[in-house]
Amino acid sequence: MQEIQWGMIGCGNxxxxxxxAPAINKVPHSKLVAVMARKIExxxxxxxxxxxxxWYDNVDDLINDPDVNAIYIATPPDVHPEYATKAMQAGKPVYVEKPMARNFAECEAMNRVSRETGxxxxxxYYRRTxxxxxxxxxxxxxxxxxxIRCIIIALHWQPYSEEVGENAQPRWRVYPEISGGGHFHDLASHQFDFLEYAFGPVKYAKGIARNQAGLYPADDMVVASFEFESGILGTGSWCYxxxxxQRIDQSQLIGSKGKISFSFFESSKILVETPEGTVEYDVPYPAHVQQPLLETIVQQLRGGGKCPSTGETGARANLIMDWITAK
Known part of the structure; x- marks a missing residue:
């Protein structure tokens, strides 16, 4: 495969x-050639x-378009398994949004199709790049x-404007039948994926997930503890x-010689504190945050590289979240 011609399912934010298109078309040997949404308009x-x-309003038409040789699924998680399976059975590589699916079992089903079809x-999970x-x-x-001795995560955000008030209309992310959970599943999936990338597999995780405010069906408060196979321990609290x-997005790595403070979502600063002093790094995000990961996908499909975020690695975040929320 020399030129990667993408078909995209879903046209959301x-x-x-x-x-x-903004990211895909900036990658060498990559072009978005077709899109699909349920509403043709x-x-x-x-x-x-x-x-x-x-452009199409039927997923099969897009997947079977002869000009399309790779599929990007940019939809809510409830349809990821169906669309990914169709694409892989059609012989077309798949790039799917995160979380990979609603739960680990669905992720495993997707990976099974990938293994069977090759x-x-x-x-x-673009934070890897x-x-x-x-x-x-x-x-x-x-x-x-x-x-590293331990990891401490604190992600506390206020409700989104559409989630409060007399005419509240929460979006799909807080309906578990669509997303698998709530904001925890949407955001903590990024966190656990990167932590496993940095520290290796989590072997144990347990937590408590509750809906305290009653603004929508999903959990809005989660606390958890987890342990890596390496022996590193971690704790986290997520409140939305x-x-x-009181909004905060701060994580800390506690080491034998110091501490690193960083943000998963909101800051470009990394603070390293040791007995020798404090060093601050400022590493801004690129304009199109998925572009670096897309570059690795295109390189792998062209036979010249390897993408660090696969279905096998992506499923792990769902497994950890299933453990924590006891699903």
């Missing part, structure tokens, strides 16, 4: 800047705004704070109904 609008030559399956997290992993590997003034 994530595809306007993070991925979609939405697909046509996206295609026309992003200069995509074809068709590659990739997952959009973002410069910010590449720098963070380099600091960890260089033992900038010695041996705090006051805006």
């Amino acid at each position: 994530v595809t306007e800047k993070k991925s979609g 939405k697909a046509a609008d996206y295609a026309q705004r992003h200069s995509v030559p074809k 068709v590659p399956l990739f997952v959009a 973002l410069p910010y997290f590449v720098k963070l992993k380099a600091l960890i590997d260089a033992k900038a704070i010695g041996d 109904t705090v006051n805006k003034a």
Whole structure:
């Protein structure tokens, strides 16, 4: 495969800047040639705004388009297994949004099809290739704070505007039948994927997940403890109904010689504190955050590289979240 000609299923917000045409078309030997949405008007609008030559309202038509040789699934998780299976059975490599599916069992079913067909399956855990997290992993590997003892995660956000008030209309992410959970599943999946990339497999995780505020069906408060096979321990708290003034996105790595403070989502700063002093690194995010990962996918499909985020690695985040939420 020399030129990767993508067909994209779903035209939501994530595809306007993070991925979609803006990122795909900037990667050498990569082009978005077709899009699909359930409403043809939405697909046509996206295609026309992003200069995509074809658009559909039927997923089978897009997957079977002879000009399409790779599929990007940018939909909510409930349809990931169905669409990924169709694409892989058609012999077309798949790049699927995260979380990979609603639960680990669905992820395993997708991976089984990938193994049976021999068709590659990739997952959009793009932090594995973002410069910010590449720098963070380099600091960890260089033992900038010695041996890591524990990890502490705090992610506390206020409700989204559409989740409160008399006319509240929460979006799909907080309906477990669509997303698998709530904001925890959407965001903690990124965190656990990167932590396993940096520290190896988690062998144990347990938690408590509750809906405290009653704004929507999904859990809005989760606390957890987890242990890596290496012996590193971790704790985390995720709350999505705090006051805006208490909003925090901070994680800490506690080592034998110091501490690293960083943010998974909101800051470009990494703070390294040791007895020798404090060093701050500022590593801004690129304009299109999925572009670096897409570059590795295209390189692998062209036979010249390897993508670090596969279906096998992506399923692990779902497994850990299943353990924590006792699903």
